[in-house]
Amino acid sequence: MKLGLAIVAALALTLPGCGKKDEPPKPKSSDSSMSLPGPVAGVTVTSITLGNGIGPQKQVVTASDTFARNDTIYASVGTTGSGSSTLQAKWTYRANGQEVSVRDDVQAISPTGPATSEFHVSKPDGWPTGDYKVEVSSSGNASATRTFTVK
16 A cells, blocks of 8 residues: 555656646747847948058058148058958048048958058149048948148
């Protein structure tokens, strides 16, 4: 009889475990943890340094915001991030209250970390005196801008 009671007790304890278990609820599509964006990958423009000379590492030799009429104007562009990107430099001149396009440059880059790129403009017959701007963006994303003057 003791053996029979032991078997019945063992079955009573194991039978609830044989039934279908409740599954944990699945997350809903409106769950806020599902809508958080992942880390942003890509290349970001972090700085623009202007000057009239550039070194072998694409760094401006002497930074300046004022140039002579016959200077070649260099923009040393610092970036962070990695991957393939397209840098675009838009050079403009302010004439009669309006921005006039001077030149648009595009450069494909594939950095694996912080990097420096270079753009430049020149005008053999001399720049008109006045205010200028260069704006550099990475694959159409946020950009950095520097203004300068030709005297």
